[in-house]
Amino acid sequence: MSTRSWRTPLLAAGVAAATAVALLSYAPAASAATFNQEGWSTQGGGTSGGSAGTTVTVTSLSALTTAAKAGTSQTVRVSGNFSCSADVTVASNKTIIGVGSSSGLTGCGFKINDVNNVVIRNLRIAKVKAGNGNGDAIHIDGATHVWVDHNDLSSDTSSGTDYYDGLVDITHAADYITVSWNYEHDHIKCNLLGHSDDNASEDTGHLRVTYHHNYFRNCDQRGPRVRFGNPVHVYNNYYYNSGTYGVATTCNAGVYVERNYFENTPNTVVTSTGSSPAGNVKLLNNYLVNSGTPATRNGASVAAIPYSYTVDANSSVKSIVTASAGTGKI
Numbered sequence: 001m002s003t004r005s006w007r008t009p010l011l012a013a014g015v016a017a018a019t020a021v022a023l024l025s026y027a028p029a030a031s032a033a034t035f036n037q038e039g040w041s042t043q044g045g046g047t048s049g050g051s052a053g054t055t056v057t058v059t060s061l062s063a064l065t066t067a068a069k070a071g072t073s074q075t076v077r078v079s080g081n082f083s084c085s086a087d088v089t090v091a092s093n094k095t096i097i098g099v100g101s102s103s104g105l106t107g108c109g110f111k112i113n114d115v116n117n118v119v120i121r122n123l124r125i126a127k128v129k130a131g132n133g134n135g136d137a138i139h140i141d142g143a144t145h146v147w148v149d150h151n152d153l154s155s156d157t158s159s160g161t162d163y164y165d166g167l168v169d170i171t172h173a174a175d176y177i178t179v180s181w182n183y184e185h186d187h188i189k190c191n192l193l194g195h196s197d198d199n200a201s202e203d204t205g206h207l208r209v210t211y212h213h214n215y216f217r218n219c220d221q222r223g224p225r226v227r228f229g230n231p232v233h234v235y236n237n238y239y240y241n242s243g244t245y246g247v248a249t250t251c252n253a254g255v256y257v258e259r260n261y262f263e264n265t266p267n268t269v270v271t272s273t274g275s276s277p278a279g280n281v282k283l284l285n286n287y288l289v290n291s292g293t294p295a296t297r298n299g300a301s302v303a304a305i306p307y308s309y310t311v312d313a314n315s316s317v318k319s320i321v322t323a324s325a326g327t328g329k330i
Helices: 017-022 061-069 314-324
Strands: 054-058 074-078 081-083 094-098 104-106 110-113 116-121 124-126 138-141 144-149 152-154 168-171 175-180 183-189 191-193 209-212 215-221 225-227 232-235 238-240 247-250 254-258 261-263 280-284 287-289
Touching (some): 054 061, 061 074, 110 116, 138 144, 247 254, 247 280, 261 314
Parallel strands (some): 054 074, 074 094, 081 104, 124 152, 144 175, 152 183, 168 191, 183 215, 225 247, 232 254, 238 261
16 A cells, blocks of 8 residues: 545545546645655665665776676766767666766666666766667666666657667566656657567566656657556656657556656557557546546556555646656755
């Protein structure tokens, strides 16, 4: 069950036309959320990154590459923005955190493959071409216990669908992951969860991810696009100008879409995309402004959320998320 604060009940007749679809019985108090780690990354032993080890500050790409892949528990502070064309590989028990609001990578991303206990925070990552490494700003493959928080991730929407790949792609039975308070913008294929319709045997029972308080601006699609994971929790995110769709559930996934704010998004939640078979979705109190009604399917088959969490009122999500998502906020 979630941890919520309640205020005076709202009658459905009193809800503004733009939000009538929410049909609120009770509204959670605004500004309840904090920057504390919440969601799936807190489960199964939790995610602490390199907090138990030493701290090092790096000021060059070569120093970052060496520190990130070293087999010691460590917090790596990134000071500067480094141009690159190959993935920076991250080992287990690492925290990679940017200094200031503009430190990070341009042209390549972080590869978090088959490792455990990683934190990625406060980094600006931009314009990762599809052919540069995995082609993603943050690529999580087979990894467990990962927290991706307060980053600024982007490219552009003018170079074509396949010129860039993803911003945060999570594949191959990765598990226990939270993606929170990120500013993801000006990109076509933003968040992929599950890489193939043919990977059920590996992915079923895994791909448990929480997406909360992210700011998706001009993210054309995949906020996220889900296969197999159940439950995947999508709450308190702000979507602005998601042209193709906001959230997609496919391949019998179970997605709980709760108290998000959708603006200028014709297809807010869909239960099919491409040639993938349908997924399942449970909805609760999403706020719509110039946006289409979310699809729902087999909500009872979406598994229960096992952790406590705090929620903001759906109508307050836009102001809270735009003020606090991205770099320079922690």
